[in-house]
Amino acid sequence: MQQAFDTLINSFIESKVGISENFLSSQLSNDLKENLLHLHSEKSMLAAGTGNQPLVNQDKSVRGDIIYWLDRQHNNAHENAFFDVMDAFVAYLNQSCYTGITGYEFHYTLYETGSFYKKHLDQFRNNDSRQYSMIIYLNAGWLPADGGQLSIYHANGDAQQVDPSSGKTVFFKSSELEHEVQLTNKPRLSITGWLKR
Ligand SMILES: O=C(O)CCC(=O)C(=O)O
Ligand SMILES: [Fe+2]
Numbered sequence: 104m105q106q107a108f109d110t111l112i113n114s115f116i117e118s119k120v121g122i123s124e125n126f127l128s129s130q131l132s133n134d135l136k137e138n139l140l141h142l143h144s145e146k147s148m149l150a151a152g153t154g155n156q157p158l159v160n161q162d163k164s165v166r167g168d169i170i171y172w173l174d175r176q177h178n179n180a181h182e183n184a185f186f187d188v189m190d191a192f193v194a195y196l197n198q199s200c201y202t203g204i205t206g207y208e209f210h211y212t213l214y215e216t217g218s219f220y221k222k223h224l225d226q227f228r229n230n231d232s233r234q235y236s237m238i239i240y241l242n243a244g245w246l247p248a249d250g251g252q253l254s255i256y257h258a259n260g261d262a263q264q265v266d267p268s269s270g271k272t273v274f275f276k277s278s279e280l281e282h283e284v285q286l287t288n289k290p291r292l293s294i295t296g297w298l299k300r
Pocket of ligand 1 (some may be wrong): 220225238243250252253283284293295
């Protein structure tokens with residue numbers, strides 16, 4: 104596990120976008136994907152909003168994903184195994200980088216065919232608790248023609264394209280990097296979350 108943590112943290116330090124190809128085991132990625140598909144089949148996944156106001160704005164022209172928040176209270180073995188990995192990662196990050204992270208939040212995410220998320224920053228205007236964004240992709244055999252790339256816009260004008268392939272985890276500062284999910288031509292599955300202070 105520590106090797107995947109180092110890969111993620113070192114690539115983040117080097118280029119502002121951390122990427123690890125095996126942050127979760129393929130077994131755990133698969134189990135979480137099955138959870139997501141089950142939640143979807145029982146219609147538990149709901150339209151995501153933008154912003155954190157009580158009246159969340161569900162504007163499909165900005166963001167078309169549907170989500171379901173993970174929670175230890177669900178007593179789901181795979182969800183809890185995911186939180187165990189995150190607890191170990193946060194402890195390692197705080198110890199090695201003095202990040203002072205005190206919490207996190209994660210949701211399952213499904214972008215159905217034809218959906219996208221326009222360019223945005225993850226930190227809310229009225230609340231700066233989100234420090235780091237993390238996305239863990241759960242899509243086996245993703246092809247460039249499937250679309251759905253994560254585009255990350257660097258301050259020097261570079262646009263970095265990330266394929267949402269299974270096992271890949273992306274990590275960046277929530278307040279700094281604008282990013283966008285390109286229109287997907289296939290259902291696109293992930294876990295998305297934020298480390299908070
Ligand atoms: O799924 C992704 O690649 C990015 C998702 C995202 O930007 C978000 O949920 O804020
Ligand atoms: Fe985002």
